[in-house]
Amino acid sequence: MNELKDLFEKGRWYHCFRYEGLISNGTYDVADYVEHYGFDKDYSGKAVLDVGCSDGFFSIWMKEHGADRVLGVDSNKYDGSLAFSPSIAFKQNHQEKYAQYANDYDVFRSLYEKYGLKNSNKLLFMTKLMDLNVEFSNGSIYDLSSYGEFDVVMCNDLLEHLRDPITAIEQLYLATKEKCIITVSSAYKPDLFNRKKALALFQGHISGGSFFSLSEEAVKAMCMSAGFRKTKIVGRFEMINKRYSVNNSHFVIHAYK
């Protein structure tokens, strides 16, 4: 139990998970904001794809709310290697950040090995701990073709980190049977969100990891140009980044096939 407590309190977490009185030391406590995502109460009978799942809070939430099948996909190998392609000037910063995944594995190796894990993938760790059947695949939003179609596809807080959000949304469209849930965040230009223009503001020179601030209208227009028949903004909220104590603006779009 002490080792588990240590992992929850001192490990490298993106999401806060609650388990038997413990809360993981994540950057985002998404449970506090889940009402803003416009989720259904029950996902029984549905297959759900969670693209850019990170530690898997949303994948696990969907499984706990009845989904028949949940697949989380992330380009992170959780082994210390860089998960995405940042601006060149910021590459070293991001390499150092991602190295924390290898460090986390080294420190808590015996616990990970107990669950048969060879890296610090928290989605797999949590699903083994909680005995939930959630699948994970290391892969990219730029090629979802091998995964097939899912009733519900989610892509939360990823578009702004991509060099090419248009191709990404086209891939989400191809993977979606019914509905795609897209959340977009901005740390830098929240005022852009409510503008009634399809604006994409480049900001790759600020951190090298967030390329564009996308307005609501821009993401809606990208969804429509990918083939979705209807889009709806279902939520707007601020979510606190607990590591840096700053609020990030978010909006949630549901795109219907």
Ligand SMILES: C[S@@+](CC[C@H](N)C(=O)[O-])C[C@H]1O[C@@H](n2cnc3c(N)ncnc32)[C@H](O)[C@@H]1O
């Ligand atoms: C900001 S986190 C968001 C995590 C989670 N979806 C959420 O909303 O809390 C973005 C995630 O997308 C992953 N990612 C970055 N580029 C990706 C790509 N091209 N394909 C799939 N995942 C990617 C990162 O490794 C990271 O786990």
